[in-house]
Amino acid sequence: MADIQLGAHTIRSHGITVARFHMHDWIILVLLGIIDIILNVIEPFHRFVGRDMMTDLRYPLKSNTIPFWAVPMIGIALPVFIIFGIYFKKQNVYDLHNAILGLLFSVLITGVLTDAIKDAAGRPRPDFFWRCFPDGKDFYDNITTSVICHGDKNVIKEGHKSFPSGHSSWSFAGLGFLAWYLAGKIKAFDHKGHMAKLCLVLLPILCASLIAISRVDDYWHHWQDVFAGGFLGLFVASVCYLQFFPPPYDPDGWGPHAYFQLLAESRNEPxxxxxxxxxxxxxxxxxxxxxxxxxxxxxxxxxxxxxxxxxxxxxxxxx
Known part of the structure; x- marks a missing residue:
């Protein structure tokens, strides 16, 4: 299918039609957002932490190299900006709508899975000692040797959310989806051997990897947390992308399924x-x-x- 057919389906001409067709998907997105908020409010499982376990949980309590507010900016706002830039060039509302919908599903599904696992696992962070005993004076139960924390409750609550890493999963969900999207748009796997295209596709993955590594450097996560979070985010991103777009190596990998279905139906009309x-x-x-x-x-x-x-x-x- 040729690019010359693009430009006839803009936000003004087909935007409302496309949005109505995916109305139920947008409702599900809102529900996912509400579920994720609830998962962040409830108290996570407080896994047993004994005196002997504190040896591996005494890393210093540091601030975040990548603050929490920066993750949605990098993992959501940046891909949306690029997607809109491609829309203004191609003028294809089907591509715009499905790309943004797939991106948001990727991030929100990943967020719900990540926070649900965090609450259920309750793994202590590497800096748990200083969250539990901010003054450095540790107290334990004489019978069970379990910690008796006297730190700030919210800080302790976050201390039980180590596995998996939310920074890692969100970054790989958003930037992983962007990598898939760019691979399809620039036809990175067209068998012509242009390595510059591949480098451009891997750039979002590199950015997500650096964000994930910062979580270990800040002692907010164990390496297993980062690995699991990155894998979860990239897996969900791949599934969500392929739900809306063909694989990047497909001849029609540059556009969404819905667009090609529209063209096929228009050709079959008597x-x-x-x-x-x-x-x-x-x-x-x-x-x-x-x-x-x-x-x-x-x-x-x-x-x-x-x-x-x-x-x-x-x-x-x-x-």
Whole structure:
């Protein structure tokens, strides 16, 4: 399918139609957002932390190299900006709508899975000691040797949300989707061997990897948390992308499924051809019986031959 067909489906001409078609998907997105908020409010499982376990949980309590507010800016706002930039060039609202919808599903599904696992696992962060005992004076239960924390409740609550890493999963969900999207748009896998295209596709993955590594450097996560979060985000991003777009190596990998379905339906619509006072469907096939030598044969003739004969018959009657 050629790019020359783009430009006829803009936000003004088809935006409302596309949005209505995916109305239920947008409702599900809102529900996912509400669920994620609830998962962040509820108290996570407080996994047992004993005296002997504190040896591996005494890393210093540091601030975030990548603050929380920066993650949606990098993982959502940046891809949306690029998607809109491509829309202004191609003028294809189907591509714009499905790309943004797929991106948001990728991030929100990842967010719900990440926060649900965080609350259920309750793994302590590497800096849990200083969250539990901010003054450095540790207290333990004499029988179970379990910690008796006297730090800030919200800080302790966050201390039980180490696995998996939310920074990592969100970054790989948003930037991983962007990598898939760019691969399709620039036709990175067109078998022409342009490594510059591949480098451009891997750039969002590199950015997500650096964000994930910062979580280990800040002692907010163990390496297993970062690995699991990155894998989860990239997996969900891949599934969501392929739900809306063909694989990047596909000849039609530059556009969404919905756009090609629209073109196929428009080509299959019957067009009536007017011949004098007759209207004939060109897709129709007429069948008639002829009887040479006393035998019946079923002969199918296409509409072009039928039109010619009908015109000849009309001309004979007019003479």
């Amino acid at each position: 067009t009536l051809i007017s011949t004098n006072n007759l209207s004939i469907d060109p897709t129709a096939i007429d069948s008639m019986y002829i009887q040479p030598e006393g035998r019946n044969y079923l002969v199918s003739r296409d509409s072009t031959l039928l039109i010619d004969e009908m015109e000849a018959g009309v001309g004979m009657r007019m003479r």
